[in-house]
Amino acid sequence: MTNKLYKLMNWPQIEEITYSECDNPHELLGPHKQGSKMLVQAYFPGAEKVTIHWKKTGQVGEAFLMDVPMELADEEGYFAALVNAGKMAPYEYVVEYSKTENREAHRWICGDAYRHVPQITKEDMDRFAAGIHYTIYEKLGAHPMELDGDEGTYFAVWAPNAMRVSVVGDFNEWDGRIHQMRRLGDSGIFELFIPGAEVGDCYKYELKIKGGLTYLKADPYGNAAQKRPETASVIADIRNYQWEDDEFLKSREKYQCGNAPVSVYEMYLGSFVTPGEGQDYVNYREIAPKVIEYVKKMGYTHVELLPVMEHPLDASWGYQVIGYYAPTARYGTPEDFMFFVNALHKAGIGVILDWVPAHFPRDSYGLAAFDGTCLYEHQDPRQGSHPHWGTLIYNYGRPQVSNYLIANALFWVEKYHADGIRMDAVASMLYLDYGRQDGEWIPNMYGGNENLEAIEMIKHLNSILKKRDPGVLSIAEESTAFPLITGSLEEGGLGFDLKWNMGFMNDYLDYIKYDPYFRSHHHGELTFSMIYAYSEKFMLVFSHDEVVHGKGTLLGKMPGDRAQKLANLRLTYGYMMTHPGKKLLFMGQDLAEEKEWNEMRQVEWALEERKENAGVQRLVKDLNALYRENKALYECDDQAKGFQWMNEISANECYVSFVRKGEAAEEMLLVVANFSGVPREITTGVPYEGKYKEILNTDAVCYGGTGVVNDRMKRAEDVEWDDKKQSVTVKLAPLSLSILQFIPYTEAELEKVIEKRIRKNTPIRKTTNKTAKKKQEK
Secondary structure, three states, X not given: OOHHHHHHOOHHHHHHHHOOOOOOHHHOOEEEEEOOEEEEEEEOOOOOEEEEEEOOOEEEOOEEEOOEEOEEEEOOOEEEEEEOOOOOOOEEEEEEEOOOOOXXXXXXXXXXXXXXXOOOOHHHHHHHHHOOOOXXXXXXXXXXXXXXXXXXXXXXXXXXXXXXXXXXXXXXXXXXXXXXXXXXXXXXXXXXXXXXXXXOOEEEEEEEOOOOOEEEEOOOOOOOXXXXXXXXXXXXXXXXXXXXXXXXXXXXXXXXXXXXOOEEEEEOHHHOOOOOOOOOOOOHHHHHHHHHHHHHHHOOOEEEEOOOEEOOOHHHOOOOOOEEEEEOHHHOOHHHHHHHHHHHHHOOOEEEEEEOOOOEOOOOOOOOOOOOOOOOEOOOHHHHEOOOOOOEOEOOOOHHHHHHHHHHHHHHHHOOOOOEEEEOOHHHXXXXXXXXXXXXXXXXXXXXXXXXXXXXXXXXXXXXXXXXXXXXXXXXXXXXXXXXXXXXXXXXXXXXXXXXXXXHHHHHHHHHOOOHHHHHHHHHHHHHHHHOOOOOOEEEEEOHHHHOOOOOOHHHHOOOOHHHHHHXXXXXXXXXXXXXXXXXXXXXXXXXXXXXXXXXXXXXXXXXXXXXXXXXXXXXXHHHHHHHHOHHHOOOOOOHHHEEEEEOOOOOOOEEEEEEEOOOOOOEEEEEEEOOOOOEEEEEEEOOOOEEEEEEEOOOHHXXXXXXXXXXXXXXEOOOEOOXXXXXXXXXXXOEEEEEEEEOOOHHHHHHHHHHHHHHOOOOOOOOOHHHHHHHHO
């Protein structure tokens, strides 16, 4: 090495780089101006020779570009050269390695990772530190781009307590010494642009912490990952997909918000289509048309996908997430998942994604102890360890952690066009003592058990979601009496659009499991849901949680012989679809599946060929159609005026009757349900005189029933019943439900009714039919 070059070397800092403990390698590596010349330094461990090669040959100005050999400054592989130029023309390194015991002699041509300026600004860092950088996923992670003529990938990761962070991957032989990253101020963010790192390359971050421990972590913001059991992140470019769902997105708010009819098909993608020979899973693109065909056939409005974010364990069904910003590689690439959502939107089907901000797994390559400290989780296990699932709990009070989660929900909405986010396990987030005994939890600053930081994070997310993406649903799986889950943020609520009605589900399933002979003692469990029906905006659910882990299927929960089980199941679906609230049913239950679901098996599609099962499937299809076509079942769904009991007190007879109403009086349906094990002729009061036409009966032969239906139109009789002046009598088989449509009298019919009353000297009751009312007044 020349004496001049030797004097320019900063040996203490060079040692920091060669020992792989540097958090600002750009200070030395790359080109740096030295008077009228450029000092270029590079570190290629184990290299024998490095040459600066100009990308463009020939004469530039007065200088003729010739390759510049670099001098070996340190035998560890540290090279330097003094280039006779005031400015560097585009260049690359030619790195030569001699043969060793572990590798053949080879040459590597690569760009200089240390000649580029940061792509993260001071504003980015400040917003991230404050927890309000809602597109931080566009800065952190791995982003293919071109910088100063170099094609490569920009990497950035938050690891404030690491001594050194490197990017390792297919592009550098997984050697953590080569691409050490730069720390940006006191932000805790490390960044580096690596020329030649391409889409499809696998990578991880190598972190070195105080004490010398070095380990690998997957990218928390990575957009793709290897298929399990491999654990590396994968460089992906998600910028260029050509979406074709503008029309759907424009109408989305009207389609699913307010009191629009929402009937959700909850599904696990791996169970819907049988993979071909040699396949573990079917690709998103192959699944999409089959999902569309079935969902359209059955009349569902939405699908809800069990978590599609990358996860290591199949048996977690996606609820133990490692890659929050990556759709699971089990079914294909990010573009393949975009195709799936795009295809469903073009078919008019909404897509809701299950999302898991309540906890994350302890896998060593994930978020746990990410930078050698409890960065994403709480350090104290009384706050940071989940008592039920053996997982870790996020430290929601750390702005960068809450930002990670809030931006993630927005990511799936804005980058993948999700129509709704269903937040899993909200109850475990709201309470510090969730699942814990006395002494196992730490009270909040006021001495209470509410997790104030998690509550603030939820409110923050729902607030920003409504501002940035109006019309997207925010849904809470919450099982406690925590107030105002769907209350507005202005009124102190959490701001969700919908809450899963776990109380309805649990009470109803507890009730229906009894033999009809004993149901009279549990009648309150059937009717209790209407006491609190308007305390929140509810979604009724029979979800995956009810058909796993020894709970059997919905059919299996029903009492009696096979015919009675099927009748109970049909009655259950009829009652759910006519009860106030949005609807959700887990895959396979609309086929009356007989085997408990697990992630290893497909839906029992063969049941479509069995008459009884096909009958249940047809019933669900017809109920969906009835729900979507009748305003009475959804228009006033979250208002008391939309529902009225006719009879909810006949516990001994095990029946109920009620009406569902729309805004207009004639938009009314009468529902009569027989939960007893014997046939009945049920007389029920009705609110309006007129005709009542049965439009669905769960005992119809086409649904697998015995055919006890009400073919003839019912006229309201002047017989007082249930505190109403008029009544109708409905014939019902055991374990069946009838839905009757109200049809106001025509003028001619009303005249006959009036004449009949006059002959009987019967008082005339007011009617809501305006034309008929004028006739009465005359």
